[in-house]
Amino acid sequence: MSAKTFLNAEDRKILKNGYTREHPIFVVGLGICSALAVSNTVENAIAMGAGVTFVLLATAVIISSLRSLIPQRARIITYMITIASFVIIVQKFLDAFTPAISKALGAYVALIITNCIIMGRAEAFYVTRTVRHSVIDAVGNGIGYSFTLIAIAAVREILGFGTLLGMKVTPANWENWVVMSMAPGAFFLLGVAIWISRAITERSSGEEEGD
Amino acid sequence: MIDRIKMIAFVLVLGAVLTTALVSVDAFTAPYIRANQKKKLQESILKAAEIEFEPATLEQAFSEQIKAIDYPDALQPLGAADDNKKRFYLTQAAEVIFEYRGSGLQDEIYGVISFEPDLETIKGITIVSQNETPGLGGRIEEAEFLARFKQKKVFPRFRIRPPGKASGDNEIDGLTGATLSCNALEALLNKEIQKYIPAIKESLR
Numbered sequence: 001m002s003a004k005t006f007l008n009a010e011d012r013k014i015l016k017n018g019y020t021r022e023h024p025i026f027v028v029g030l031g032i033c034s035a036l037a038v039s040n041t042v043e044n045a046i047a048m049g050a051g052v053t054f055v056l057l058a059t060a061v062i063i064s065s066l067r068s069l070i071p072q073r074a075r076i077i078t079y080m081i082t083i084a085s086f087v088i089i090v091q092k093f094l095d096a097f098t099p100a101i102s103k104a105l106g107a108y109v110a111l112i113i114t115n116c117i118i119m120g121r122a123e124a125f126y127v128t129r130t131v132r133h134s135v136i137d138a139v140g141n142g143i144g145y146s147f148t149l150i151a152i153a154a155v156r157e158i159l160g161f162g163t164l165l166g167m168k169v170t171p172a173n174w175e176n177w178v179v180m181s182m183a184p185g186a187f188f189l190l191g192v193a194i195w196i197s198r199a200i201t202e203r204s205s206g207e208e209e210g211d
Numbered sequence: 212m213i214d215r216i217k218m219i220a221f222v223l224v225l226g227a228v229l230t231t232a233l234v235s236v237d238a239f240t241a242p243y244i245r246a247n248q249k250k251k252l253q254e255s256i257l258k259a260a261e262i263e264f265e266p267a268t269l270e271q272a273f274s275e276q277i278k279a280i281d282y283p284d285a286l287q288p289l290g291a292a293d294d295n296k297k298r299f300y301l302t303q304a305a306e307v308i309f310e311y312r313g314s315g316l317q318d319e320i321y322g323v324i325s326f327e328p329d330l331e332t333i334k335g336i337t338i339v340s341q342n343e344t345p346g347l348g349g350r351i352e353e354a355e356f357l358a359r360f361k362q363k364k365v366f367p368r369f370r371i372r373p374p375g376k377a378s379g380d381n382e383i384d385g386l387t388g389a390t391l392s393c394n395a396l397e398a399l400l401n402k403e404i405q406k407y408i409p410a411i412k413e414s415l416r
Contacts, residue, residue, distance in 0.1 A: 066225075071218035078225060085229040089236045096243035099251070 011136050018140020025148050025190075026197040030116040035149055036186040038108050042165050045153035047101045049146025051090045051109060056118055056138040058086040063126040064134035070127065079122045080113075087112045117145060152189050156180045251339060252310070252323070253277075259325040259335045260302050276302055286410050299411055306334055307415075309407050313399025316391045318342035320351075320399060326365075330408055333369075336360045348392030359383040365404050371397040 007015065024030045031052070038048045062082050063070070070078050091109045094102040102109065112118070121141055126134040157163055160181030162170035179185045253273040257264050264272040279298040281287070287296055299309040305328040312321040322338040338352040350356060363369065364381040371385045371393040372378075385393035 069221060071214070071221055074218050074222055077222060081226060081229055085233055088233055092236050092240040092244070095247070096240035099247045 007136070011133070014133055014136045015140040018137060018142070019144035019147065021201070022141075023144045023148075023197070024117040024120075024141050025145060026194050027201070028117075028120065030120050031145060032190070034108055034111060034115055035145075035152065036183060036190060038105060039149050039153040039156055039186055039189075040160065040181055041104070041157045041163075042150060042153045043101065044104050045149040046146070047094070047098070047105060048108065049142070049149050051087075051094070052112055052115060052117065052145055053138070053142030054090060055083060055086045055112055055115075056121065056142050057135060059083055059118055059122055060126050060134035060138035061131060063122050064129055064131045067127050067129075075123070075127065079119055083118050083122075084113050117141060148193070152186065152193065155189055156185055160185060255323040255337045255339050256300055256308050256325075259323040259337045260300075260306055260308055261325075261335050262302070277308070278302075280414055282407075283410050283413055286407075299407065299414075304328065307411055309403075309411065311400060311403035311407075313395075313402060315341055315343055315395045315399070316348055317344065320396060324360075324400070324403075326408075330412060331364055331366050333360045333363050333365060343389070343392045347388045350386050350389050351392050351396055356386055365401075365408075369397065369401055369404065 018024075022028060025032060025035055034048060034052075038044045059079070059082055063079065066078070087110065090112065091102070094105070094109060121137065125137050129137070154164065157165075158169060159177040160179075162168060162174045162176055177185070180189075250269060253269055254266075256277060257269070257273060260277070262272065262276055278301045280301055281296045281298055299307060301307060302325075306325055307328070307330060308323060308325040310321070310323055312319055314320070318341070320338060320341045320343075322336065322340075324336045325334040326332060327334050336357050338357070341349070341352055343349045343351060360383060362380075363383055366381070368381065370377075370379075370382045372382050373390070374384045374387050376382075377384045
């Protein structure tokens with residue numbers, strides 16, 4: 001109930017849209033590249049999810065608070081330099097405090113800059129909405145992206161490496177599914193996940209039509 | 212006109228603010244990043260010398276087992292400060308360890324190599340960073356491949372041959388699918404060996 005005291009009905013709808021009707025990966029189809037590449041272990045997925053969510057939040061605050069100042073023709077440039085700056089900040093912090101994760105994520109941290117979720121949300125939402133709504137939207141999309149990554153990574157890590165967060169969880173005679181630790185495994189899983197989520201949303205979409 | 216000036220002013224101000232933020236983050240994280248790199252180097256040196264250590268006592272193990280020696284002045288970068296000089300490393304058993312770097316097929320390959328006291332036989336080698344094609348050239352950092360370097364001679368020249376072709380005690384088998392990266396590694400290792408081994412001999416004399 002506590003959520004209701006802080007968020008009114010519209011806020012909650014925006015938050016929920018981020019991980020349901022406007023789910024960045026399953027519904028809008030954005031950010032798939034990084035979702036395939038860094039979902040091989042749960043640790044990487046958590047770091048990537050946190051990084052993207054942080055950049056989303058920072059972009060939401062900056063773009064929505066400057067929305068009346070941003071010149072129409074310099075919109076995209078504004079998004080670019082804002083996003084790029086915060087990605088570099090994330091990269092520096094990973095290098096400084098979690099070098100192992102930074103090495104495992106490799107080029108993908110820098111590639112958050114080109115993660116279309118952030119650019120897409122900035123253009124579709126933050127540049128026209130209030131700071132409050134934008135931040136809520138960023139949290140919703142961050143949850144949608146992170147949880148998908150972590151869920152796929154959990155399956156891939158258990159099947160591909162026999163571990164979960166680095167701890168052995170499978171029986172001793174477990175044979176690793178090598179395909180799961182490589183890119184094709186991610187394609188199979190993401191395909192199945194999108195299939196399931198589409199089937200569910202289609203079943204429930206009848207009652208949500210028209211809002 | 213006014214619109215244009217506003218637009219340029221906006222972009223300039225935003226750019227300046229974000230640049231300031233980046234510079235301060237860089238200043239804040241730089242010491243930590245340097246410390247991480249130093250740790251990584253010490254770890255690689257101990258690994259190349261095949262010295263066992265606990266990650267928790269890395270610093271201590273390194274200072275107890277390894278001695279750093281400056282290269283002769285001819286190899287130092289111009290005007291290098293005392294704590295910035297290029298060094299090689301000596302274990303208690305007089306094995307010599309030094310850093311090598313050079314261009315691989317895609318990007319710089321950087322690592323550490325250790326030699327037996329005769330300065331002709333490889334004891335161990337590690338790769339600290341490389342960006343070769345994952346799954347092909349990238350396999351040069353696999354432990355199984357790096358183990359092939361052990362006890363190989365590097366004079367007159369160290370060679371990485373096509374898989375199955377290695378015969379002499381200065382030759383190792385390459386990796387299928389990583390021919391170009393192996394060639395690059397062979398070339399850069401020989402170049403670095405020719406450059407540093409004579410200098411090390413001179414320093415140790």
